[in-house]
Amino acid sequence: MNAAVTATGVTKRFGPTTALDDVGIELTPGETHALVGRNGAGKSTLVSILTGLVPPDSGTVRFGEEPAPALSDRDGWRRRVACVYQKSTIIPTLTVAENLFLNRQAAGLAPIRWGRLRSRARDLLDSYGVAVDPGALAGDLGVEQRQLVEIARALSLGTRFIILDEPTARLDATAIERLFTRMRALSAQGVTLLFISHHLREVYEVCDRVTVLRDARWIRTAPVADLDHDSLVGAMTGEAVGLTDVPPRLTKPSEPALDVKGLRLTGFYDGVDLTLRRGEIVGVTGSGSSGKVSLAETVGGLRRADTGEIRVGEKTVDAGSVPAALKAGIGLVPEDRHREGLVPTLSVAENATMPIADRLGPAGTVLPARMATVADDMVHRYDIRTPGLSAPVTSLSGGNAQKVVLARALSTGPRILVLINPTAGVDVRSKESLLGAVRAAADAGTAVLMVSDELDDLRHCDRVLVMVHGRVTAEFPAGWDDTRIVAAVEGVSTKEGS
Incomplete structure (x- = not known):
C-alpha cells in the first residue's frame, strides 16, 4: 500500500540543541498510528514539521506521491494535514459556524449570508455526527465538543491526515470512548490519524502501529500487537520498567x-x-x-x-x-x-x-x-x-x-x-x-x-x-x-x- 504520509531523514536543530536527529515515520491510508516518547523526545518538533510550521534542516516530507508544499503555502498545508492540539485553536468569541468556515464564510468579495453559513455548518456537523449548535459561541463548548469542531473543520478542507495531540488529556472515560468510536469511523473512511498520548493503554486500545522517539532519535516502529507494555516503555526510556508497581505507603495518617x-x-x-x-x-x-x-x-x-x-x-x-x-x-x-x-x-x-x-x-x-x-x-x-x-x-x-x-x-x-x-x-x-x-x-x-x-x-x-x-x-x-x-x-x- 502506498504511504499516506512519509517523513525521511528529518533533522532539526535549534541553536546548540538537536530536537530531531535523522528521524523518519511512515503512515498508511486509514491507519491510526501512535507517536510516543518522553517529554523532550522530539514529538512536538516532528508535529511542527509535519504541519509545515517549521522547516527541517535536512530530510523530506511527502503526502502520498507529492512533496510537501512550500512553507509559505498555508492553504496547501491545510488541505493535507491538520492538528488538534491539547490547547484548542478554536476562537472562543466566534460561533461554531464561524470557526468551521473561518476565512471561508463567503466566496470572494460577496457578502456573508449568515443563515446560509449556519446551514452549511449544520450539514457539515451532521455528516460527522457532531451534536453541536452551529450558532453557539465556541467559548461555551466543552473540551470534547471543541475537539470535534476542530476535526470537522479539518475534514471540510479536504484533509485526510489528522494529528491528535493528547486528545484525551482532559476528557473523562465516557468522552474518551466516544472519541475512539469516531476515530475508528474516520479510519474506516480512509482518514489517516497520528495519535500522540502518554496514556499507553489508549495506544493499545485504538492504534494499529506505534513509533517511538527517544532523545530526538527514532527508536522503533512496530505493530502495537507485537509490543507488550514493558517493551514499549523500555523503548521510550531505554530501561526495563513496569507500569503499575506502586510501593506500599509506610507512613500512617494521624490527626x-x-x-x-x-x-x-x-x-x-x-x-x-x-x-x-x-x-x-x-x-x-x-x-x-x-x-x-x-x-x-x-x-x-x-x-x-x-x-x-x-x-x-x-x-x-x-x-x-x-x-x-x-x-x-x-x-x-x-x-x-x-x-x-x-x-x-x-x-x-x-x-x-x-x-x-x-x-x-x-x-x-x-x-x-x-x-x-x-x-x-x-x-x-x-x-x-x-x-x-x-x-x-x-x-x-x-x-x-x-x-x-x-x-x-x-x-x-x-x-x-x-x-x-x-x-x-x-x-x-x-x-x-x-x-x-x-x-x-x-x-x-x-x-x-x-x-x-x-x-x-x-x-x-x-x-x-x-x-x-x-x-x-x-x-x-x-x-x-x-x-x-x-x-x-x-x-x-x-x-x-x-
Missing part, C-alpha cells in the same frame, strides 16, 4: 488536617463531607460531570461554595480566595497548568518561587542570588529539566512545566496539597517523578487531596472516593481493583469495597 462539612455549589456538587488526616493521600475520581474538579477547586480557593465550611486544623478558611487558601496552608496544582498554573512571561525561577517571594529579600524585595539558590534547590529536588533558571517557563516540556507547578505548590510547606489531574499530558518518567514528590510530601506530614481520572495515579492513595452527580457515593481503601472503581464511577455500584 485531622482538613475538614470539609456540608459543601454545596449549585450545579456542581451537593452535601460533600470530607476529612483528610496528616500524611494521608486521598484520591477523588468520577466522570466529567461528577463535580470532582469543582470540589478540589473550591478547597484550593478557585471557587466559592454556596454553603458549607472548610477548616484547616482549627481555623475556617475564607471561601473563594486563593490568597486565603495559601495563608491557611493549602497548596494547589490546578487542572490547567497553562492558564492557571504558570505565568508564561516569567522564568522558571520566578514561577517556582512566586508564593515565597516575600522570603527572598528584605522589605518585600527579591534578591536575585537568593531566588537563584532556592530555585536551584527546587530544580534538583524535583528533577526539573531546564536549560537554566532564567529560561522562560514556556521553553519547558509538559512534564517539566508540571514539575514547576508542583514545586511552587510545595514551596510554602503546605499543610494541605490539592492536586487536579497532576499527571495529565506528561510522560512515564515525569509521572514517576511527580508522584514520588507527592508521596514524599505526604510522608513528611502533608495531607494530600488528589483528583484524577488516572487509575495509576490513584494507586498511590490510601483511600479513593468516587463522586457521581455531585455526591460521594463510594469509598475504597488501598488495594482496590480496577473493575470496582470503574463500576462505581459509572454508577453501577455505590457500595464500599476493596
